Amino acid sequence: MVSTRTKTKTELATELTSAIHRIVKVSKRAMRADLDRIGLTLPQAIVLNALASGRRMSARDLGRECDMLASTATGVVDRLEQHGLVHRERDADDRRVVWIDLTAEGRALQESLPQFGTHFARALQVLPARELEQMIEAVHRAAAVLEEEEGR
Amino acid sequence: MVSTRTKTKTELATELTSAIHRIVKVSKRAMRADLDRIGLTLPQAIVLNALASGRRMSARDLGRECDMLASTATGVVDRLEQHGLVHRERDADDRRVVWIDLTAEGRALQESLPQFGTHFARALQVLPARELEQMIEAVHRAAAVLEEEEGR
DNA sequence: TTGCTATATTTCGTATACGAACTATCCATA
DNA sequence: TATGGATAGTTCGTATACGAAATATAGCAA
8 A cells, every 4th residue: 555556456456355345344334323223134124125115025026126035035024024014925826925015014114214225325425426437337347247257 | 227317426326335235245156156165154264364364363353354243253263163274272471362373274275265355356357447446446435434424 | 469440252142144955836748 | 637847935054243241361459
């Protein structure tokens, strides 16, 4: 950091990796600070928000929507159900699927949620729009390269 | 995404949030693919790498270095110890501290590790250096703002 | 010396997270 | 119609992750 010589791309990539690591930690902490007051965990809030769209979802839908495995979603829904925030109902036609819905309490709580991520998003707004755009583009490009590598 | 109107900074910030979410997931998967073959988890590899510097560390040091709580580090070290990869030794002077060291096996394994993160870092190198620099700068600025908010 | 406070590690309880295995059900087809 | 393959949800085992509490020890002050 003290040296003024040009950094190699390898060094820059490594540095960016830890920068991303850092902001993920910090942002999770920031979101949790909001949520602790309400007594929800971050994944629980994410699931509530996903359900708030109105259309009911299966565990599989939730997993896809919230970027977690169906088995993980099952656990989160278990705990939300215990708190009376969501409701499970087996589909009448296809008895394999279980629909998950917000209860009245769940909907009320979801509406009162400081939109999770808002805190994070608000902080990012100190950056100029052009820079935000570049970051989005760059992150997506990097993710795409990684996903491509994965296939091989 | 279809509309061509200028996006608000709020929208951009939200988009960047999910872009970061995405690359974190993808990169963890990519690293795990490397590690599964060896039989290590990502946190275990991170701890081994931290210990590879040569100087022994306490659980607290490890936590700071690897960005986890001391209690979490304790658990990771427990499992590494069970596999004979690290070694615990209580300090003779201050009997509260426990030094953690790589064993010969641990060192050998660490050296054979595809440097975790390398995969990720290599993928990022498709991006131009200038862009990488901007991202690092931007991510750090955003993290700093969040940390500042946290203090209030 | 005695006692108080601070510190290092560990233990404990709860909640993710992942992937494999299990159960129930659906569906195409022989 | 009987059945094997696919699919949805869940359960299970293991490993993080976090924070509070417990334990042991250090070091200072009365």
